Amino acid sequence: MSRWLPSKRLSYLLLVLLAGGFVLNLFLQAASLSMNIPGVLEWIGNSPWLFVTGSLFFFFILLFGSAILPNTYAGPVILFLLCLLLGIADYQKLATTGEPLFPWDLMLVKNAGEMSKITKGMISPLALLAAVLLVAGLVYVIIKLPKNTIRLPLRLGMGGISVALTIGFLVLVSGQSPVVSAMNYQNIFWNQKVNYTQNGFLFAFAGNLRQSLLEKPAGYSREAVEAIASKYSQLPDQPAAASPEEQPNILFMMDEAFFDPTRLPGYSLSEDPLTFIHGAADETPSGYLLSPEFGGNTANVEFEALTGLSMYFLGDGTIPYQQRIVKMSSLPSIVSILKERGYQARALHPFDETFYNRNRVYPVLGFDSFTSEKDLAGAARLTPDGYISDKAAVQEAVRELKSASGPVFLHLVTMQNHFPFTKGLNGPNTITVQGGQPAQKDELETYVQDTKLTDEALAELQQELQDIKRPTVAVFWGDHLPALSAGIYTEAGWDKEPRLKHETKLMILANYDIGNEPLGTLSPAFLGPTVFRLSGQTLPAFYKLLEQVQAELPGLSKNVLIGSGDAGIVTGLTSDQQELLDDYRLIEYDLLEGGKYAAGLMF
Template sequence: MVYILVYNAIGKILLSVMLTSCSFIILGIVNYFKSMFRGEPLYPSDFTQIGHMQSVIPMVMDYFSLKNILIGIISIVVFAFVVFTIRKHIKSIKIHIGMRIVLICTSLFMVYAFSNYPNTFVNKLFVKGGVYFPLWNQNMNYGQNGLVLGFLSNLDTTVIQEPEKYSKENMLQIANDIKKQYGVNVSEQKKAEKPNIIFLMSEAFWDPTKLTNLSFSEDPVPNLHHYIENFPGGQTIAPTFGGNTANTEFEALTSYSMSLLMPGSIPYQQAVTGQKEIPSIASELKKQGYYASAIHAFDRSFYKRDTVYNVFGFDNFNAEDTMKHKELAGDNVSDLSMSKEIIDELNKRKQPTFIHAVTMQNHFPYNPGRFEENQIEVNGLTEDASKAELEIYTEGVRRSDEALKYLIDQLDELERPTLLVFFGDHLPVLGTNKAIYKEAGYIENEETVSERLSMAETPLLMYANFDIPNDNLGLVSPMYFSNLVFDYAGLNKSPFYQFLSGLYKEIPVLRDELKVDKNGEEIKDLTKKQKEMLEQYKMIQYDLLVGKQYSKDILFK
């Protein structure tokens, strides 16, 4: 279909073959490398990040050997030579202009029909042919249907489907029901002084000692382990692996769940900037007298953060170009620099401050020579390359752990009470196709719920320089950070966050199609109450993220 369309549009057989073939080959190569590094296929939504390719390409170029690059160049040259050699032996086919118009229109119709298959006759053809799209498992989807059909099944870039019962009347009813049930319990200010609140999302931060079949010459994260023993701690269940940092951030700041969005969605790129304002923990705290500041040790335009943070209600955004402290650790701004930046931001004003900080130090790839010295030796891996890569990553984590201690030591010196939420955004990419995790015996094939959760668990710490209960948080989705923070900080909670606290008690983890309790057990049969709350939550998320925000004024009073 695509070839016929291109051929009739330009009228050149060989040129049409070259254009269509090269396009599909490029898509296949990009899909291969994304699957190899990230463990997930190429989505149409990935093209929303094409403007940042100049930042992404240097991160992965070291994985492309000179040999592979030369093979690619030679292949292109040979292909072009063959095409132009046989060109003179192919007779020109002349098609009447009227027939070309008919073929173009037919091709366009067929491309549309397949691209929009859920709403066309093609859907019936797929059903009769036994074609099934398991959208909850995209690797299976692409594996059994191929790149083209897998890609087409995700072509609808709608971030979230409109619920059937979505209307102003129903949203006002839901909002008022929640206000009636939870609004009467809106907590009073419990602390004499409102504490500073810090979200510190650490790039690819994970505890490598969870690879229990390996041995480490010393504990790479002794400070983290000490703090988690004495303060609330657990495991964040990140909605992503190896990348798409902004999706974990989206959950943490908005309290909305990626599990309710379409597979492959990047809401920062596709949805958030479509609204003038979206309620977030930043805007909620501002109503209580806070100053809201965001810090990111990289390009401010990445994932449209410069616009997104405005929509979320932040007062200020410091990126790498405006940070005062930006000493490097390897190729990126160090986590120690971020700790210093946070302290400087807290000292700028007397009012309580909310800081959302995003680090970059441990970003993939973990290449030889990244650090001048690797302090920790890892044993138990059979491949030398795996050992070298894991030791480099472990050195980065060790430095992050030291930066965490520096930050907490400085927080202890502050007069104002301060609450820190420290968490990793996702697990690191270690080896191609998660090779190091498999070599270490951490996972086999990710077909069990336990293994799927293991590849999503990153450390979670809630530290305070004032007394808070030492709770074992277990497994927690980032969407629940805000309601936990309001409780520990002793702050007022609007009806939405009261409702969220109720949902947290029922279903503390939402990831993809999974509902999981804090101990990692799948909740297979939802109770009537859980189903009702989840349905209300879905309606609210749609309304606030891409809808008319009918419920906002009621839920966030």
């Protein structure tokens, strides 16, 4: 056999790879549009150069595959399958959370084992069988095709051209070059759904590779930070609502995918799953948390609650833990503030410690210790395949609080209520649900049963608090609404109700008198100053800024703005509100992307 690939055969190979590039681009765009083929064709008609250029990008990716492996077919097939997986992941994420796939989502690949457990039941056995048969068929074809070799100079040339053009494409897109702008590309980082819909999967995905968390505010400087720090430092420190005799323990309990299912109209439950929560609602501070997320991205809710920084200012789809905080050495937070006041800082999460890089992020925020699933081998699960239960997580949290010699800040993130909502995953369902589609009955009843178990765990926590000698305050909230089938929310009429689809239950418990003033609806960024008031803590300047914002806009989210008192949904900002948000944005930029001057001035 000749050491040179015959020119005719090379031509056929190049044509197949070119066709493969167009097919990949078409598939990825279809996945980004939920397999809406007419929508894909309309997009191609409106942005033909984006489609052609993107298809050529994939052609050179496949060409690179031909150059790097001795078998000229194996490399392109492997890369083709990997790109198909990207499209499938994009489609699945859109169906589950309503958001497209972002570059930083790929960091979860290292958690492939845990992800397979989380998504168990979401991928049909038929689809898995089809995938296995497809891969087996491709392997068989590769083996049977004539063996070809490419001489080293030609191989190097093909590989070099592919790498150079691929890198050049990424540089042009990430830098918003006039070349790509002429193709009708605009990096719409502030609205990622529009970004992917308008620019196509490839251009939007590539444009996010170098995306900063937020744009530099006008007038940003050290002097501007100093002026803001001075303004809020001078505000009087109002007396706390409660002042226990000694520094109280503070427990944050962020409960996975927890909300009040009795709020869903059109559904009838055989019993109230939240008897404790509903019964205690008038006896202790309670209300709703306005989650910045829906169906996922737990880490972003946690980010707000711990740092007091708001997702409102950050680009759509960003995950600060993975994009920024993991690269930092420190970041002011409620953890670091309390540590400076003599607190022990502990984190507890009954799952994989590497999810969202928590094992690397928590030390940046100031945590002294982190108890994860690997440290809880004996923790109870409701079934062998289920997650560690909320009750077991609460019991571990109480054990850690009771064993401490001084005041503790303990941050608990649960897992019991994570999807999939497979019947029997957390034991038998004891509550029946009437209404909605029959096909969704098991799913909804399983979720309602999970909330009942959480309610029981919270009731146990309230009892355990009475046995803790040190004053202790516990803040409980759901991180986001669950990723239930879209039809469940459609039946409830919530498709166009952003407030309802982002409100989770919020309740504060304590073993000393903290009153029962309603909390209304709060963003997680305001939990810090709220619990400081209830625990007798003085407020640093940054928390005074947060209190000012909270007084005007207690619900601060891109999805909906909620005003104070009876103001309801806010559709326009006053000049004072805009000034507060400008101050807030500038400090947030300073801490995340700027000179971090506020770290020494406002905390």
